[in-house]
Amino acid sequence: MASLRFLMIGAGGIGGYYAARLAEAGHTVVLTARGEHLEAIKAHGLKVNYEGSVFERVLPAYNHEELTLACQPDDFDLIIIGLKSTATEPVMKELGEWLKQGSVPVLSLQNGVDNEALIAEVVGETRIVGGLAVRIGGHIVAPGEVFAEGVAQIVMGAWPNAAPNDVRIPLLQRLEAAFNEAGIPTTVTDNIRYELWRKLVINNGVNPLSALTRLDTRSLTHHPEFGKMVYGMMAETVAASKADGVNLTQQDLVEMFELISSFNAIKTSMLIDQEKGRPLELDSIAGAVLRRCEKLGIEAPYTFSVNALLRNGDGRR
Structure with a gap:
């Protein structure tokens, strides 16, 4: 399978783990983070401790302002939001104008049932992929280092639902295959809500x-x-x-x-x-x-x- 290009907005315990898995599988991954965590990733790369295994990857990492200067939204096949739901609205204000410059789909891997609607207000429903991380726990243990545990499954689907001939369906099929090949158990649903x-x-x-x-x-x-x-x-x-x-x-x-x-x-x-x-x-x-x-x-x-x-x-x- 051809490699895909991912932007992970939020390289914490959950986002950092999935980003490392995808990078290990040969996909291009760019991260966003902030503060000491960002500086450590820039200096030494991202270290992920998962179930007795350690992933260490040197990946491009930016704060949000740097991201808008270094990249265009359509540089990526998928933008993944792995932030706390408390950050969804502020991030849409920070990156909204930048996101509107592209057509790349956006996948939310956040807690709650309202994130997709907030993101859709900025980029439109047709670009939204709803998702959830299942049976995974994770957090930052030190700057540049995250810990994750659990089966770490992903369920994703076109939000709010998949229409016949939905343009997101081919991408979802590619993502399902790519994530599973990367060791992330993933399924696509036609009823993400x-x-x-x-x-x-x-x-x-x-x-x-x-x-x-x-x-x-x-x-x-x-x-x-x-x-x-x-x-x-x-x-x-x-x-x-x-x-x-x-x-x-x-x-x-x-x-x-x-x-x-x-x-x-x-x-x-x-x-x-x-x-x-x-x-x-x-x-x-x-x-x-x-x-x-x-x-x-x-x-x-x-x-x-x-x-x-x-x-x-x-x-x-």
Whole structure:
């Protein structure tokens, strides 16, 4: 297969891991980062620790201003956004005019169900590929060095749905083959919004509660009281999906709870952000559920309570 050209916006734990995998497979990869992490990547390359293996790659890396001067959007076959969802709107303001100069598709690998809509406001729906990283945990452990663990699957699809003869379908087929050949288990779906909501069920079930309690996923799901709260927050997410016409079912709830309960003990990204004093992805996870429950006129007491406690500082103690 011919090599592809990727831009990874956000070379943190998740983005850095996938970028290193793609580069190892012979694809051209350019990174964006900031601060000490960026300077370390420029000086020494990117180091990724994954499941006992170490990937070290020297890759072009820029901050966003440098990127717009060094590259054109259509220098790439795909732009991947691996940033926290809290950064989606600011980055679209920073890079929006630059992105509009090209026609390259944009893949979001972020938490939540609202990122694709925010990106589409800038580049248009026909350029959006929705995606989710499944069963992966990762974070920056030192400048220029990231840690990742888990199966690290990707599910992607044309957003909000794939029309007949959709121009994105041939690219998705190429991406699916390229990612799998690079050791990234990847599938293409024709209903990406359904998959994004199923992931939100897990994210809302464990992320906010882990930040509040400082417990990992396994400790939460196997706790006699917190486990019930996890299930309750997941059930509220299933109910909220109806506001988007996705209509998850009891079966989805059972499957997602069983899945997260069988995970290894993983620190959620929100718990890591809490420990490091960084902004939490509350609005894109719990907030997304609460907004839709309000629209539907239904209560979400578990999500409301945990969200309120985190927003008012109890999780920082």
